[in-house]
Amino acid sequence: MKTPFVTRDQLEAIAAQYPTPFHIYDEAGIRENARRLRQAFSWNPGYREYFAVKATPTPAILKILKEEGCGCDCSSLAELTMAQRCGVTGENIMFSSNNTPAEEFQMAHQLGAIINLDDLTLVDYLAQSIGTVPETICCRYNPGGVFTLAQTREGFQVMDNPGDAKYGMTRPQIAQAFTRLAELGAKHFGIHAFLASNTLSNDYYPALARILFQLAVELHAETGVHISFINLSGGIGVPYRPDQTPNDIAVIGEGVRRAYEEILVPAGMDDVALYTELGRFMLAPYGHLVTRVTHEKHIYKEYIGVDACACNLMRPAMYGAYHHITVMGKETAPCDHKYDVVGGLCENNDKFAVDRMLPKIDVGDLLVIHDTGAHGHAMGYNYNGKLRSAELLLKTDGSVELIRRAETLEDYFATVVW
Known part of the structure; x- marks a missing residue:
């Protein structure tokens, strides 16, 4: 069972000031x-x-994480600018x-960010763009093929297909890139x-x-370069379904x-x-999308x-992703009604839940959609x-702060040339 980090009374008071829908984040949990x-990786100095x-490009969140010792993984000009305005600069930025x-290479270099090259052709392109390396x-390395992990506690296999991904270099290319970068003056290398x-x-x-550790040993032997860091990137997930077991970050750190x-x-x-560059693991469980029931529809199915709508949370419409829903004030009521929970877009995939068993829902009820803190x-x-x-922050003292206002019609039309 998933429990919201806010109560119904809290949400009604918040909604009286900041109308639904809104995203709210839990500072204490973050x-x-x-x-x-x-702590899990404290063994590595x-x-x-x-x-x-990209998971949660919200300055107030970045500032909290900066206070907790985190840097920023950026992938665009806007994200670099956001990191800079939040006081994150130098090697605390991975681009x-x-x-x-x-x-974008030029701005990353001006900020002193660590630049992570996605392709062999970018080695000389970078040198031309900034005048040096x-x-x-x-x-970035792409081993190709299919990545399969041993069976997990949940009884399924983790499998992905790096060979179909557009990211990273082949094994021969990364060795060639290291050699070329060393020729151009690079001294400290990461994978x-x-x-x-x-x-x-x-x-x-x-x-x-x-x-990656084995690759580092091989590349050091082949090219002679000094490998100073290895970035394990992201991929650690969260249990979107209430019956899933969360990862244990202490166990993960010990395994590494x-x-x-x-x-x-x-x-x-x-x-x-x-290094790690986690998004979903860092934020997803500590965000809720709060929305109010406006209509019931009774045709071939029961609709709430x-x-x-999907404009507030795209994952269910885009991926068919599951997000748990709590009907506030009915947390202990039996889930004996089957609903599709839908938004108001002119698209049939604008659904937060399909054939979901929930307590009886009435117009005016507040729903919490869980695990929306990332993406x-x-x-x-x-x-x-x-x-x-809007985006709101539930602060550690229990107060609520507006950290991004809701858009207005004036915002929507601001870029139009009439």
């Missing part, structure tokens, strides 16, 4: 989770988390992008890779670490430590720092209409002229 992550800004324009540089998304397995990160000591230490590479508001859009909702 801080506690960031501290658990740091150079460890740093680079929060994936990982693809099909990158020259101006930085002394510290990173390259980055991402093999699977939203994994509910404590084994994924250690398995990825072993692949064992791989480090078995592979890197014997190779004399015990000075390698480890709410004032939010929620961030993926919002304006189809049908829908306006993006």
Whole structure:
């Protein structure tokens, strides 16, 4: 069972000031989770988390994470600008992008960010764009093929297909890139890779670490370059369904430590720092989309209409993703009614739930849609002229702060040339 981090009375008071729909984030939960992550990797002196800004590009959130020692993983000009305005600069920024324009490389270099190159052709393109290559540089690796992990506690296999992904370099290309970058003046090298998304397995990160640690040993032997860090990227998932078991970050950190000591230490590479760039794991459970029931419809199915729509949370419409729903004030009532919970877009996939068993829902009820703290508001859009909702922060003292106001019609028309 999933329990909201706010009560019905709290939400009614909040909604009286900030009308639904809105996204709300739990500051206490975010801080506690960031501290658990740091503790899990505290055995590695150079460890740093680079929060994936794309997951929740909200300055108030970035500032909280900065206070907890996190940097920013950026992939665009806007994200670089946001990090800078939040006081995150220098090597506290990892710039990982693809099909990158020259101006974005230039800004990343001006900020002193660590640049992560996605393709071999970008080596010389970077040098031409900024007039040099930085002394510290990173390259993204794609091993190709299919990545399969041993069976997990949930009884399924984690599988993804790096060979179909547009990201990263082949094994020969990353060796060639390191050699060329060294010729151009680079002195400290990093390796980055991402093999699977939203994994509910404590084994994924250690398995990825072993692949990258072995690659680092081989590349050091082949090219002679100094590999100073390895970025394990993201992929640690969250339990969207109430019957799923969450990952144990302490167990994950210990598994990575064992791989480090078995592979890197014997190779004399015990000075390698480890980086992560988590988004979903850092934020998803600590955000709710709060929406109010506006209509009931009784035709071939039972529909509950709410004032939010896919423009506020795209994942169910885009991926068929499951997000748990709590009917506030009816948390202990029997789930004996089957509903589709829908928004108001002119698209039939604008559904937050399909054939979901829930308590009896009435017009005026508040619904909490769980696990929207990452890839929620961030993926919002304006189809049908829908306006993006406000973002609120439930602070550690129990007060609520507006951290992004809701859009207005004036915002929607602001870029129009009449």
